Every structure is written in C-alpha cells, then in structure tokens.
Amino acid sequence: AALNAGADMVGFVFFSPSPRHLSLETARTLSAQVGGRALKVALSVDADDALLDGIVAALAPDWLQLHGRETPERVSAIKARFGLPVMKALHISTRDDLAAIPAYDGVADRLMFDAKPPKGALLPGGNGAAFDWTILENLSLQAPWMLSGGLGPDNVGEALRITRAPGVDVSSGVERAPGVKDEGLIADFVARARAAVALLSLGSAANPA
Ligand SMILES: O=C(O)c1ccccc1NCC(=O)[C@H](O)[C@H](O)COP(=O)(O)O
Numbered sequence: 001a002a003l004n005a006g007a008d009m010v011g012f013v014f015f016s017p018s019p020r021h022l023s024l025e026t027a028r029t030l031s032a033q034v035g036g037r038a039l040k041v042a043l044s045v046d047a048d049d050a051l052l053d054g055i056v057a058a059l060a061p062d063w064l065q066l067h068g069r070e071t072p073e074r075v076s077a078i079k080a081r082f083g084l085p086v087m088k089a090l091h092i093s094t095r096d097d098l099a100a101i102p103a104y105d106g107v108a109d110r111l112m113f114d115a116k117p118p119k120g121a122l123l124p125g126g127n128g129a130a131f132d133w134t135i136l137e138n139l140s141l142q143a144p145w146m147l148s149g150g151l152g153p154d155n156v157g158e159a160l161r162i163t164r165a166p167g168v169d170v171s172s173g174v175e176r177a178p179g180v181k182d183e184g185l186i187a188d189f190v191a192r193a194r195a196a197v198a199l200l201s202l203g204s205a206a207n208p209a
Pocket residue numbers: 011013015018019020021043045067114123124125126127128129148149150151169170171172173
C-alpha cells in the first residue's frame with residue numbers, strides 16, 4: 001500500500017514488544033516486494049551488533065533508524081560497521097529537549113523528531129502522540145530531518161506548514177487498529193503531504209513519506 005501510494009521510504013519495525021514487529025523471515029519476504037520503488041528503513045531500539053547483523057542480512061535496508069537511547073558514539077559505530085546511513089530519532093516534548101540535538105547533528109545522517117512517549121507507554125514510538133510543532137519553527141541543522149509523532153492525513157498539512165519539515169513519518173495515524181495499516185489512510189496521508197509540499201513550495205528537498 002505504501003509503495004502504491006508513492007511513499008519515498010518504507011519502514012520495517014524490529015522491536016519485539018511492538019504490534020508492528022517483524023520476524024527476519026517476514027522482513028526478507030517483504031523486502032523482495034519493494035524492488036527499488038522506495039528506500040527501505042530498518043527501525044530498531046538499542047539493538048546490539050548481532051541483531052543488526054541479522055536485520056541487515058534479511059532486509060538489505062537503505063537506512064538504519066535508531067529509536068532507543070543510542071549515544072552519538074554508538075551511532076558512529078553503527079555507521080562504520082554497516083556502511084549505511086543512520087537516522088537517529090530524538091524525543092521532543094519541550095524546548096529543553098532541543099539541547100540533545102547538537103551532539104547528533106553531523107553524526108547521524110538524518111534526525112527524526114518524534115513525540116516523547118506518553119507516561120506508561122510500552123513503546124518508544126508509534127504511540128500516535130504529537131508534540132507542539134512550533135518548537136521546531138526556524139530550526140537550522142546540518143543534517144536533514146523528519147517530523148513524526150501523531151501525524152495523520154488530517155494534520156500533516158498543518159504540521160508541514162508550521163515546521164517546514166524536509167520529511168514526515170507516520171505509523172499509527174494510518175492504521176485502523178494497532179499494527180493494522182489502512183490502505184486508504186496511507187494513500188490519503190501521502191497525497192495530503194505532497195499537496196502541502198507543493199502548496200508551501202517546499203520543493204524537491206521535501207521527502208514526505
Ligand atoms: O512503531 C512502532 O511500533 C515503534 C516501536 C518502537 C520504536 C519506534 C516505533 N515507531 C517509530 C516510528 O517511526 C513511528 O513512525 C513514529 O514514532 C511515529 O509514530 P505515530 O505517532 O504512531 O505515527
């Protein structure tokens with residue numbers, strides 16, 4: 001569905017507590033379907049080298065997305081070991097959280113600003129929680145970045161208008177139940193993101209998917 005909708009990137013979750021978690025076998029099968037139509041992103045949470053070895057062998061990802069407490073040093077080590085670009089997710093709730101950015105800017109190949117998980121949440125992402133997007137207004141970074149957290153077809157245009165994010169990421173906002181993606185919502189999300197990019201003249205640097 002994501003490929004048909006024209007997503008630039010498709011994400012594969014490797015985190016066993018998640019309803020979106022994939023086995024390596026399933027990832028291998030899904031990977032073959034991508035066929036170069038989108039970039040494959042492997043999402044992990046504080047994965048060790050052995051797990052990342054397995055993920056890279058099964059999925060042959062174009063990107064590694066790190067969603068745990070990986071330090072800048074760990075990001076560098078993963079980049080060096082796998083020779084793949086790394087996207088580091090950082091949790092944002094208040095302006096104070098922007099203080100974490102400089103240590104990763106220029107180390108990670110891309111940053112992803114996601115909402116801080118709600119209290120008691122079992123997952124570090126994919127919670128459908130949004131944050132105050134005005135925190136990111138006028139952000140100036142070396143690394144390209146993406147916005148995520150609580151996005152969906154109805155608010156992605158507004159999120160892009162406020163943040164002018166060079167990319168957006170969605171999970172539960174295009175699901176009909178936890179872990180069950182909805183083809184119509186996916187198509188709607190990509191169409192609305194692309195329409196906002198065109199309207200705002202964000203140009204080809206934008207990467208909404
Ligand atoms: O989606 C998951 O299950 C997940 C599990 C563990 C770490 C991260 C996870 N998702 C991260 C994402 O990339 C989500 O797209 C991002 O957090 C936004 O999620 P949502 O608010 O549900 O759109």
